[in-house]
Amino acid sequence: MNECDVVPIGGYPEQQAEALFFLNQQGEFSHVNEQFTALTGHTAEALLSRSLAELVDPDGAAAVGQVLAYALHGHGLTFDARLRTAAGTFVRFALTTFPQQPAAQTAGIGGILRLAETAQQTDSAVREREKQLSIISRTIADVIFVLKVETAGQYRFLFVNKAFTDTTGLRGEQVVNRLVQDVIPEPSLSMVLANYQQAVATKRRVIWLETSNYPTGQVVGEVCVTPVLGDDGECCQLVGVVHDLTAQHKVEEDLRASNERFRYALKATTDALYDWDIQADTLLWGEGFEDLFGYHLESNPSEFGQWSDFVHPDDAAHTVDTLLNTAHQTTRNHWQQEYRFQRADGTWATVFDRGYIIRDEQERPVRMIGAMQDISARKEAEAQQQRMAQELFAQNADLQQFTYIVSHNLRAPLANARGYAQLLTRLPTDSEAFATSLGHMQTSLEQLDIVLNDINDILSIRDKPAGRQEKVHLSSVCEQVRQNLAETLSASGGTLTCTIPPDLSVVGNRAYFHSIFYNLLANAIQYRSAERPLHIEVEGGCAADGNKVVTVADNGSGFDLDKAGADVFQLYKRFHTTPKGRGIGLFLVKSHVEAMGGRIEVSSRVGEGTRFTLSFS
Amino acid sequence: MKTFLIDDDNLGNYLTEQLLRIEGFSNTIQTFESAQEALETLQQCATETPAVIFLDLNMPIMNGWQFLDALVPYESRLRGRCRIFVLTSSLALADMEKAKTYDLVAGLIHKPIDSEEIQAIRSQLEDEDIV
Incomplete structure (x- = not known):
């Protein structure tokens, strides 16, 4: 037995058995042990004189040749290769080759075969990526979970990240490998199952908003479930991501509440709020405007004229003009004014208006926000x-x-x-x-x-200031007084012309009008001039302002108005020594006229005559 | 003793004149129904200056106050020679106060004047040696 046979088989009898193989210089199998046979199914006898390249899948065959050449030059190497097993399938293995008897020219190649899955030589790039994914899944704020799609609409948690357990307060083992229906309570359960079902059926991502109460508080989240399709094209997994919108939702909720408060404040106030866009010269009105003044706005925002055209003409100068001046010619921010504003029915409301002008960096007016307050009642x-x-x-x-x-x-x-x-x-x-x-x-x-x-x-x-009110025809009263005084008048040689139109009437007290005409005519007779025959002219009509006006003019002795002044109508003031008057006539005339809401004026020249002018609204 | 009565009310003048005569106050009594008339007489005849003037306040055209104002230019001539007594039906305190502001006014008497008042005036004049 040569060295080659002894070393590998007997060298590590007590160690965990490895699958060993030996190749000659041509790369043909010279020996494999039992572990090799166990992994690949190939026996030593079957492989004898067959080359390693024959077992490697065709894609890797070229690489194997290089590896073997490398080993023959005395270098060890580990590489991945897919080998065909005795059953005919390809299995991925990690092969470690090393030179046998490196000094000898006849030496072959030794090798260790391991299943790639258990190989210690794992791709470092893959490990790195996994590590990064793990970090991401642990640190990401979004909840991430993976569900296994089982039959009959059942879903089982395969994975949840740290955010999931942090948010839900559930521990990993309370969730992973358990069915969704055992983890999520109603009423959320029905909704999520329906959405999962939709994702599975449509094979499309499903997104919905969900509000859930967790031990850590209420969470409003956007849930996104993405189906993962298997080799058969069917959905086998669902990857879920819950994006926490609670903070954003709170901002929106606060904004909504704030807007709502503003809306109710608008309803609560009786003021007409407005927002004047100064550049566009349009007015956006709050609902108070229509309520307060009875207008129906054709458009809102309206033209500037919706306001300026209805300011009382007498107030326009100190209202519209000062507003435009304040906005455009000054840098002031506040404007306020009291003025009359016409209501839709034509009547006038007294308004107190206060506004704030918003300016840009160049102090140019941009907008004005203000409120018109109806102070008519107070006024x-x-x-x-x-x-x-x-x-x-x-x-x-x-x-x-x-x-x-x-x-x-x-x-x-x-x-x-x-x-x-x-x-x-x-x-x-x-x-x-x-x-x-x-x-x-x-x-x-x-x-x-x-x-x-x-x-x-x-x-x-x-x-009884007003007495009995009735429509009094002035010409008939004047005629009555003329008859009463006819004797006195003719005795004095005087004449009287009355040209009051028969239809001229004033609402008042007939007895008062009688007294007025009687006193004025009696005065005229009494203070006639000795130098000429007396003539009295009574005229009447309507003035341009709608007032009814009556004048009683004589050519009598007259009096010095400058001296008499305000005393003309005073009680017991007399301006003639002869004949004697009592000084009550004109006082009574004035009292009667004013009691009926009228006015009386007098003009007189010594030696020329006197004219009384009465006017009634 | 020359006396002027100035009152637009002739009933008042007649009454005062009769009372003065009965009391023997004056032998020369001249009555004026207007203050203007009296003023003209005073302006024209300096020698005819009366020792006493009884002056009404409430008169048309020229009332008692206006008459007193018109006399201001002649005050130096009249002072010590002519006593003016306001004779009025007014009870107003304001008139009493105003009367005191005129140097020529010696007193204010409410109408009607009675014999005691007439005697008091006479003795006052005698003390001052005007009579």
Whole structure:
């Protein structure tokens, strides 16, 4: 037995048996052991004198030749090769070859055969890749799982990554190798099974959103299940990835909640919010605008004119112009104004408008966000308060006037009466002075009575400011007064022309109008000029502003308006010495006119005449 | 003693005149129904300056205050020779206060004047040696 036979067989009897083979210099088998036969099925007898190249699959045959040449030159080598077994199939093996008797020229080649799967010589690149995959699967935040598709719609977990166990709180052994229905509870189970089924059936990826409650909290995820097809083209595995959208979902949810709050705030506010795109010059309105002013917007955003055209013309200058000026000519951010804004029904709302102008880096105006607040009710209340204050003021003035009347005009005749009563006791009863004084005392008492009646008249107007309201035809009242005064008028040699249209009427108190015409005409007769026959002209009509206007003009003696001033209509103010007036007529006229909401003005020139102008809305 | 009565109310003038006569206050009493008339008389005849003027306040055209204002230029001539008494039916305190601001006004009397007031004025004038 030569060395070649002894060394390999007897050399390692106690060691784990390896499959050994020996080749001669031509690469033909000279010997194989039992382990070799066990791995390949080939017996030593069958292989004798057959070359190794014959067993190697044709693709690898060329490589084998080189390896063997290498070994014959004294170098050991391990290589992969697919060898045909005795059964006729190819099996991958790792072959390690080394020179036998390297010094001898006749030496052959020894070899060890191992199954490639158990070979220690694993491809390092593959190992590296596996390692990387493992790192990725452990560190990736997305949940990854692999399901084995079994029959009857059953799915078994083959693999889950670290994110899976972290997220679900389940340990790996609670999941892997278990059926999906034993891991996932209802109601999620039905949904995922349906989706798995769809992926299997369609062989396409299925994606859905899922909200699940895990021990670590609620997770909103995008689940993506991809089918893996086997050699038979059927789906054998499903690879699932769950991308955690919880944070993103929360942002969206917060945004939605914020938008919702804003929407409800819009509903809650009675203001008309707007967003003015200054470059495009359009206005985007909140729903308050239509509610507040009754408009139906044809389009939203609307043209700028939807706002500017409805600002009251008298307010436009300090509203529209200042807004445009603030936006374009200044760098200010705030603008606010109070103005009147026309409602859809044509009425005017008083509006308080406040806006914030957004500017770009060059301070150019970009947008303005603002709100129009309807303050009409508040304004009305303020105006009401103002009116009340004025009424109070007027009443106070009346009270002062009343004190004046008491002190001067009531007390004057009373003082005279007292004086005469005192005087009479000291005069001889048969004297002429006694008779005169007695007559004067009677006159004084009559004057006292007249003043008391005047006061009664005045107070009755004040107590019932408007009296009974009716449609009063002014021409008929004027005609009635003319008849009452006809005798006095003709006695004075005067004439009266009344050109008030018969249909001109004012809503008021007929008795008041009677008093007005009576006092004005009586005044005209009383203060006629001695130098010319009296002529009175009464005219009436409608003014451009819709007011009813009546003028009573005479060519009488007139008076100095500069001196009389505000006293013309004052109670017990007189501007003539003769003949004697009581100074109550014009006061009553003014009281009656104002009680019916009208106004009275006077113009007069000494020696030319006097003209009274009355106007009623 | 020359006396002027200025009052647009002739009943008032007649009453005051009769009372003054009964009391023997004055032998020369001149009545004016308008303040303007009285002013013109005062301006024209410096020699005819009355020792006493009874002046009403509430009159048309020119009231008592306007009359007093119009007299301001003649104050130096009148001072010490002419006493003006406001004779009014007004009880207003404001009138009382205002009257005190005029140097020529010697006092304010509420209508009607009575004999005691007339005697008081006379004795006041006698003390000042005007009569």
